[in-house]
Amino acid sequence: MYNYFKFVLTFIFIQGFALVGFSQGVSMSPTRLFFTGNPGETVTQNVVIHNGSANDYIFNINVKDWNREEDGTKVYFEPGILKQTNSAWISTLEKNINLPAKSTQEVLVTMKIPANASTVEMTNSMLFFTQIGKQKDELKLDKGIGIIALFEFGLHVYYTPAASNSVSVDIISIEATPKQVDNSQAVAIRLFNDGSVVNDAAVELELTNMDSGEEIKLTPINLSMMPGTYQNITHKLPENIKGKYAGVIIVKMAGSNDLRVGEKSFEF
Amino acid sequence: MKKQIVIAALALGAFVFGTTNAQAQTGTSSTPVSTAVNIILSDVISIDAGSVATGGFVNFNYSTTADYNTAKNETVANSLKITSSRNFDVKVKAEGANFVNPTHSDVIPVDVLQVKAVTGGTMVGTLNDITLSTADQILVSDATLGAERTLDIDYSISATKAKTVLLGKAPGTYTQNVTYTATAQ
Incomplete structure (x- = not known):
């Protein structure tokens, strides 16, 4: 009986700890956005960025083209380079977002589908949320080389024409x-x-x-x-x-x- | 301790009894009702604040002649701690082409630094070794989804680079931002 209760109490403690632990990062949801609509329409979706840590962060929002090589590797390009790009169709209300400790922000991503967009071909791009280093991120080093490590999330953005629905390989x-x-x-x-x-x-x-x-x-x-x-x-x-x-x-x-x-x- | 166990037992008993009792009342006084429980899952990716790559520092100190004649490396455990609901990639890039010092014009190209994903953490995928540049390079490809996947990273500067590139530069601290990018596969 004693062992049983010890187990239950330990389990409850571990579960509680795990939940707290999960909330201490910076997260982005979803990881991919799929837009659909007709040429000339404007469509929107939200991305939720959550900062469960005790630190404040600032993120720059920027967009790039990308494609996938035949081995599955993603390769990024400057926006507007690739044939299937939709980088120019994407916008957010702000270019930078402040994310204070223990806060959540919804970022509205808007896609303006051009009137002359293809009605059969998919397009894509990648929206990046890039951490900006702050003034206090200075090295305590007299001589030498120092790396300030920052992080970034990449959000897949796809446009699927309204009539496209064939799933096949x-x-x-x-x-x-x-x-x-x-x-x-x-x-x-x-x-x-x-x-x-x-x-x-x-x-x-x-x-x-x-x-x-x-x-x-x-x-x-x-x-x-x-x-x-x-x-x-x-x-x-x-x-x-x-x-x-x-x-x-x-x-x-x-x-x-x-x-x-x-x-x-x-x-x- | 015994007292705590008794209290825990009473609390658990009260919870179970209360739940059973409530169900009995519902069943006798009205038509049973059902409640749909929806579990809504969204794709998510996160970088834990415990990661070194959240404004953390990695330093290489060169203050003696011996420093310039030996390879230096720093293995940083748990450099990245990632939770992802889909398989993911980690790429790395330098923000600028050189390590810079704000007080003088000497610069050190970022390609003096090797960045290597090493085994030891819980991140499972193809681990790579890259020479730092401003281009996105794959550090880990097709990492398996999971909670709090940790990655150890080894940073190194060879003795050759130290002798041929670092030696002769004006004394001081040269820094550069290095960004780790996590994207769903």
Whole structure:
């Protein structure tokens, strides 16, 4: 009985502590904004920035273009550079926001969809909330080099034309990659987003040993793709895998019950 | 301690009894009602204030000849502590091309500094080693979502850079802002 109550009291204490701990950072919600509408319309959404810490912060709000390379890496560009940019359509009421300790602010993001915007092509940009260093952030150092570490959030901003709703992805290829010098092996999968909206998908790989029937399910890989883009992902295989395997690739797409399935035999 | 346990037991008993009693009254005096409980989840990403990268400092002190002839490195545990509801990336960039001193014109290029994400924290993803520049560079890619994921960062300046770039500069403190960017995958 004593141990039971000790457990309950400890649990309550830990839960309470964890909740307090979670509230001590600076957070942004959501992490992605999806706007839709017709050319010529103005649409808005809120972003909530919360400062649960004991420090005051100032953030600069700025926007950049970005795209995703085929390995999934995001690359940023100056605004207005890329073909699918919507940087110029985005605005906020203020360029800087003060976020005092223990405070929350809603930032209204406005998108003015140009009258000549495409009715079929998605556009995107990234809105950054960049911490500005303050006067007191000076180094207590006589001689040498000092780094003042600051942080920044990037908020994905997408515009989806009102008529765009096709969620689809195509499996282009499934290949075993050459064995590496450390003997590691992998299966590479190439995908193409042939739909008309951003595709958030989970790519699963299941392998069945053709002799023993042993099944291996690898951890799904999550990805996000703009329409009309390719992405390559690599499932690393367990160490010392050897033999003939039947491989099944399953691509599960968010917002759709549709699946994409690919099959391939391997000899590792 | 025993007294505290008794009090806790009584409080818990009162709570359970009270709840049961309230349900009985509802059931006998009127038609049972149901309440829909909605749990609304939003995507969120946060950087904990405990992170060093929230206005924190990392210093390299060069005051003896030995300093200029050896590689220096500073590993900062829990440099970043991130909570995210989606997989995420961490990029790093310098605000300017040089470390600067407000009192004179000498500058030190930011590429003297190597920034390396090292194992030891709870952040799971592809950890990279980069030479600092004003361009966004990936420090951690496809980090797995989770609460309070910590990242240890190793900062280093090689002996070669110290001898060829730092030596001969006017004495003083050279600083630059380094920004860590967290974005959902």
